[in-house]
Every structure is written in structure tokens, then in C-alpha cells.
Amino acid sequence: MKTMIEFTIDGVGVEAEEGSTILPVALENGFEIPHLCYHDEVSPYGACRLCLVEVERGGRRRLTASCTYPVLEGIQVLTDTEKVRKARRMIMELLLARCPDREALQELGSQMEIEKPRFELREEECILCGLCERVCREVVGANAISFFSRGYKKEMGPPFRDPKACIACGACVYVCPVDCIKMEETEEERTIVRWERTLPMKKCKACGQSFAPWFQLEYIKEKVKLPKDFFDVCPDCRG
Amino acid sequence: MRERLRNPENLERLRQKLQKERDPNKRRITVCAGTGCGAYGCGEIISALKKELKKRKLQQDVEIKVTGCHGFCERGPLLVINPQKLFYQKVQVEDVPEILSETIEKGNVIDRLLYVNPVTGEKIVHEDEVPFYKLQERIIFGSNGSIDPTSIEDYIAIGGYRALAKAFFDMSPEEIIESVKRSGLRGRGGGGFPTGLKWESCRKAPGEPRYVICNADEGDPGAYMDRSLLEGNPHSVLEGMVIGAYAIGSNQGHVFVRKEYPLAVQNLRIALQQAEEYGLLGEGILGTGFDFSVRINRGGGAFVCGESSALMASLEGQPGEPRAKHIHTVISGLYDKPTNLNNVETWANVPLIIDKGDQWYAQLGTEGSKGTKIFSLVGKVNNTGLVEVPMGITLREIVYDIGGGIPGGKKFKAVQTGGPSGGCIPESLLDLPVDFDRLTEVGSMMGSGGMIVMDEGNCMVDVAKYFINFLRDESCGKCTSCREGTQRMYEILDDITEGRGKRGDVELLEELGWVVAEASLCALGGTAPNPVLSTIQYFRDEYEAHIKEKRCPAGVCKALIQYTIDSELCTACGRCRKACPSDAISGAKKVPHKIDQEKCIKCGMCVESCKFDAVKVQ
Ligand SMILES: Cc1cc2nc3c(=O)[nH]c(=O)nc-3n(C[C@H](O)[C@H](O)[C@H](O)COP(=O)(O)O)c2cc1C
Ligand code: SF4
Ligand code: SF4
Ligand code: SF4
Ligand code: SF4
Ligand code: SF4
Ligand code: FES
Ligand code: FES
16 A cells, blocks of 8 residues: 655645655646646656646745655645746746747637747747657657757657657657647558658458558557467457 | 785885885976866977986986876966976976976076066966965865876875775764764855765665765866866875765765766776775775775766766766756665765865864865865966865955956956856955855855956856857756746847847846746756846846947947047057958058948957057947
8 A cells, every 4th residue: 555645735635645746636636737748647757847836845935847746745835826827927938939839838828818928939839848759658668759959959859850660659649738740641551740650551351441550550469469460350340 | 016905004004105215305397287288288398308307317316297287277388396396387398408407407497487477577486486376275186286196106195095094994984974064065066065964865865775976077168177186186086985985885986077088087097996906996995894896987078967867867878868856866866776976076075074084174164165165267367277265265365366366457347156057246246255155145156166257348248148058058958947948048138239139128037037047947947047147136237238228338249339440549550451351441641540330340350450549449
């Protein structure tokens, strides 16, 4: 059995398992904290800085990212102070100035009543949250994409711009918080547009429908040691 | 052949033997072969000295000692002639025969090679009379000038490894930690964390094995004290690490050195090997059951790799990116094991504290910062180099007494301390005692120990832009606040210096600076706004002049200045006309010259060339 930790969020007592961090506990308990680079299925990273809260511990109060801060006995978490609002607003302004046409960001921005960022607008799509990379590495296990360069030149993509390790599973498409990884599918092939990866689809021997990229199925067969003909028919026909 | 030392008595006997062999009255020429003097060609001087000695059959009587950096690199190559302690500077290969015939053989001083005090014009004969050295307190750095870094015997002869023997045989690990706590030593890597406390937490942390690491990444482009210590006295760092490892209970150490420091790596490697031969490192140190070995790891070079969590990530072979560390690295560091990281200079302080006692050590410095600190003094100051001063010395003493003041009769404007993310401190605070807390209070920091002096010719907006430019490049780019924030601060500063500044820019910089400092993950973002916020705090009028009057008071920002010729002062000599690369100056004999603003590219050549101060910058 895991040890339970007690602490407060905005004055309300909460309980959580040792080892978790503040953000998921706050969300479960109905507190609202905006967040972009956090996802339950992958490890926290602390990149977007939108989930900032104030944490008081041992008499010292400081601004910190709630997705990476561990739950600790007796801490007081404040999710809606003047400082928190001021900092989140500026982070949002910075993100909006970087990626002005992302709907998810526009929505968050308007919730914070930001009309227009005070910085020159750029035309990026990716906010460098790193979720796609973590899902690809930690969940899919393909390690097909990574960060490269640093500072304001940082980018996300396949190493050396060669997507050869991508199995076109689409997991990254699903987790991207600003919807900038597009997937296109036809009868014959599937393309992950952002990584410029196109793979042929496997057709079911029974019903003739295409059901997944051929490469992805090969990869799964390899990983979990399935029989050679396992994916000859689609899951529907397999029953 | 080095025989293994099996107990402290062996070590003492060896020391006595070595000391007897080293006659302090022997004629000795000490040549600095640090990186600075190396660049000025000391290698050739050393070979020339050897050749000349041989020619004169003096090799038996006169010893040549090749040492690490003495600190006064600007004056290199440096030679000190013992036993008189004659100080020769800017020595050239051509001077070598004369040094031998005049100084060594006849005992005459060669006037031309003496150092001239730029303030008084006085010639200085002896090393310890040079004002640059006189006010320093060189407890850490001093030995650099007297030992050959590739000889462990030199180090043992001056008392080396005595502290290690004392720590192992007269003290328990807890007593060592208590002693380091009482000494008041704080980390020299920038943060100023109390070293004894860190050791204690690491010793008490559950989990095996424990690691100790020496941070020699030194990413601040202007700093080179860690490099000079490792190059010039590697055993002092090593001895500190062995004592620390024993106190903490660690058997594995790492030195993380940036890859641009080949000489440091080479000298450290030699030191490791020699210490192992004597049994001062490796298995069963000094006959005890304690084992400790050290590995050298070469850093990739990015500034952020010096940050503790990024450093440990790169040691593990992962991208050198900082991680959130609400669980401190002393509990969960390298490979998630208890890990104690200290800076090179911090480690070098340890043997002194143990050897001379924490009480002795704690006398030096201020209430909250004990001991000394090595600074890299550069910029608009007469004497530049590495200076080791007691904590609590004032900025004025460093700039004027050690640094010899501002050259060319110019006026002091500010001193920037702490490396790229330090702040700029104005003249009104020159009497500030230098220690960790005072520097932070005024919006700067101790940081890496960089110290850049600026005069009236420096534009503070331009200075802020320069540092932010470095930091936006070096940000790892993980957090929005640091990555986007430093980039936007740079853009705003660039606009201001280019004449595109708008009302509200300063306030926006302040707001942004607050968020970058408060919301970022690691201390790079946490301190990055310092150069901007401190220049706004102390030099707001310069920002206003750029924005409202489109004027750069220091005459630096090209878009905001104009070169004109004062016809009263112009003698029509024509020098500027010839110097101008853009054909912008017209005039004839006896006719005062004029600058065509359309053609002028603002290169400043005319100012340089005019002997009558007739070209004005506005
Ligand atoms: C961006 C950044 C760069 C750093 N670079 C160095 C460095 O080059 N050398 C160093 O000793 N500490 C550096 N530090 C500080 C280390 O994180 C760490 O605090 C220090 O090595 C601990 O040693 P100390 O307690 O002896 O100071 C850096 C910190 C940051 C945030
Ligand atoms: S689609 Fe490619 S990049 Fe995306 S998660 Fe799957 S394997 Fe990784
Ligand atoms: S592509 Fe999407 S998920 Fe990947 S880093 Fe960019 S914003 Fe995040
Ligand atoms: S503060 Fe800057 S350097 Fe530090 S982790 Fe964030 S982006 Fe990287
Ligand atoms: S600043 Fe340069 S280009 Fe302009 S007048 Fe002087 S020398 Fe010519
Ligand atoms: S160099 Fe000076 S004095 Fe000579 S012509 Fe130019 S402005 Fe006049
Ligand atoms: S969700 Fe916490 S930093 Fe992004
Ligand atoms: S390298 Fe010779 S004094 Fe520094």
C-alpha cells in the first residue's frame, strides 16, 4: 500500500499517493489549472510553465510548475493568486506571440482576457511542449522524434530530419495539445504530415479493409512476439 | 619510482626528504606556462632558457620551474627570479640571453623588463611589491606560482596531502563535516550553498553508492579561475575531493571538465596517476580501508551543462537539459543516487580548512561569507587578470587598488559581476563589501566570479543586450518563460538600441524580467534578467534617452549617433579624410573638414585618427 500525503489546495484539505505531483491531484479534486505539456500517460516535464502555482513550504512561498512539484506533507498550494495570474498571463502572451493561429492557445488566451500579445507575432505552430516525443519514447517505444538545437532555435522533429524510425502509429497526433501534427489517410497509405512520414496500409485478408500501417504492425509483432500471421486479418474479422 | 605510502608517517618522512632537496636559496627561474602566458609564447622562452643554461653550463646551479597561471596574465609571459623574487613581465625570447648574462650571472636588474605602475609611473622590482598582488589574499591561488603542476612532489613539499592525513587519522567523517560547517565555506560555483550542510545531507541520504563530483564546466566565457586552478594546482582540488568523499562516504568521484580545457585535463590526469602511485588515491588510501577513485568526464561545452541537474544528465549520457529538482540531488542525483556536487574552487578550499583549522579560516571574510574568492577582473581597468581577495573587500579596492583604476583618464561607470547573468553595479555602490549576500541584494550575484569594469564609453543598454544575446543562445529552450522570454527581451533591447524604442518598452522589460526570473525551471532563467533589470534600476536615464530622445549618451549605438567635426578645433590636417573608408569627409588645406552624413557609415575611424579631438560623437 502506498503512503498517503495530506496537504491543502486553496485552503481545502486533499489527500494523494506519495510519488504523484500536484497537478493531477488538483485536477482530480476539481481545481482548475491550465496546462499544456502535461499528460497522464507520460512523465511530467515542466516545459510550458502554464501550470504555475504558488507553493508554501516551511514558511517560504514560491512560484513553481505544479506538474513537476511532488506532493509533500503539509504544503499549501495556491492556484489563483495575483502572482500566479500575472505569470500565467505573460506565459500565455509569449505562447500566443509564437503561435498566433493555434485554436487551443487562442481559447486559453481569451479566458485570460488577452486581446493581442505585446510582442511581434511569429508563425510557428509547435510550442515545444515535448508531449509527442515523450509519448513516442515512453508509450510507443519508437524513439522516432526528438528535440534539437537549443534556446529560441529549438525544434522538435525526427533526428537529422529522417523519420525512418516512425511507425506512423499516430500517438503523437493524438497528444499534441495545439493540434499541429496532422495525419492523412487513404486506402493505400497513411501520412504523418509534420514528420513527412508515409507508410503503406495493411489490408485485411478477410474483409479487404485497410486497418493500420504495415510498418506499425510489424513493429508490434516484433515487440510482443506475436505469430507471423497474427495481423493478416483485422481485429474486427478476428472477432 | 614512487613507493606506496602506507601510513601518515611515511608521508611525513617523504615530505621532509623532499623539503631537504628543495633549497629555498637556490637560484631558480619560475616561468608561468598557464594558458595566458602560453598564448604569448612562453613555450619558446622555456626552451631558450634551457638552451642558454646549458650553453653557460649553469644547468646544475639554476633551476627552471614551469608553473601554472600566476593571475597577471595580461603582463605575460611572466618570469620570477628567485631567491630575490625579481619580477619580469612581457618577456620575449630575445631577452633570454641578457637575463642570463645580466641577472643570473651578474645579479643586475634589467630595467626594461620591470613592471611600471600605470598609476604612479614607478618601476617595480620585486613580485610582492606589485600593487596587483599586494592587496590580494592568495590562500588558494598563491601556490600556483611556486609549484610545477605535473609534480606531486612539489605539492607534497609545500604541505600537500597533510590535510588528508589529518582528516583520515585524527578526525571522524562527522568531525570533518562539522569542521567544514564551522568554517562557513559556501559553494564557489555561484549559488553559495553552505558546503558542510550539503555534505551532511548527502552523507545522511539513504542509498548506495554515493557520488562526489567536481564541477569544472566553467561555461562563463570570461571566467578562467577553475581552469587555472586545475591546470596550475590539480592536487589541491583532488585532495579536497578525497577528504570530501571520505566524509560523505563515497568511493567514486567524477571531474566534469569542459572539453576546451585540454591542459587542465592533461595535468589532472597526471595528478591522478601520481596520487595513485603514492596510494593517496585508489584502493586503501594511506593504508586505511578507504577506497576512492576519480574519473574524468569531458563536458559538451554548452553553458547550461554546468547546472547541476543538466551536468548529471550529461554524465549519464542524456541530453544536458536541466530537470526539476524538488528532491535535491544530494538525495537523488547521478543515477538517482545521493550525489554531492561542488565547484573546483570549493574543493580547493577544503584542504586549507582541515589543515589550518576552521577557526583560522572563519577569520577571513564577512559574517555570511568566509574565506576568499577568485575573480576574473577584466574590462576598462589598468590591471586585468585573476585576483584572489578576502570576502568583504570593497569593489572600490578591487577596481582601484588592485586593478589600478580606469585607463586613459576616463570615468568609471559600472562593474558587472557574476558572469553573463550577473548585474551591473553603479559608482554609488563602489564601497559595497563583496560577498554572496551583498551582491544579491543590489541585483547582481557572485556567480562564477566574473568582474567586468565599464567606463563612460560603455552604453548600458548595449551592455544589457550583449548579455541577453548570450543567454538567449545558451538557454536550453525547455521552458517557455526562459526560451521565449530571453528572446523577446533581446528583441526589445535591439529595438531600443536601433532607435525603434517605444514608450512602455522599459515597463514591458521589467514585467517580462520578473516572469522569466520567477517562472523558469532552472537558475539560468532564474538569473537571466539580472543584466537587464539592474541596468534599468541604476541607469534608467540611459534607456529613456534612447527611447525618448533617440540618443545614445555613451555614443555607442550606431543608429543613434552622428559624427561631426568641430571647425574650431579642426586644423585641416586631412588625416581623417584619408582614414575614412567611405569617402564621407571633405575639405582642403586650411579649410576645416566636414562629414557628409549621407555617406558616413559610423565606423569611428575618424575619431581614432584625429589628433586634435576635433571629431565629435553625438
Ligand atoms: C546555467 C548554469 C551554469 C552553471 N555553471 C556552472 C559551472 O560552470 N561551474 C560550477 O561550478 N557551477 C556552475 N553552476 C552552478 C551549479 O549548478 C552548482 O550549483 C554548483 O556546481 C555547486 O557547487 P558549489 O556548491 O561548490 O558551488 C551553474 C549553474 C547554472 C544555473
Ligand atoms: S506517429 Fe511516429 S513519431 Fe508519432 S508517436 Fe507514432 S512512431 Fe512516434
Ligand atoms: S508538435 Fe505538438 S506535441 Fe510535439 S512538441 Fe510541438 S506542440 Fe508539443
Ligand atoms: S530556465 Fe532556461 S536553461 Fe533552465 S531549463 Fe528552462 S529553458 Fe532551460
Ligand atoms: S565615422 Fe567612419 S565613415 Fe563616418 S566619417 Fe568617420 S571615418 Fe568616415
Ligand atoms: S583629423 Fe581632425 S584635425 Fe585633421 S582634418 Fe580631420 S578633424 Fe580636422
Ligand atoms: S503543464 Fe506543467 S509546465 Fe506544462
Ligand atoms: S597564464 Fe601566466 S599569469 Fe596567467
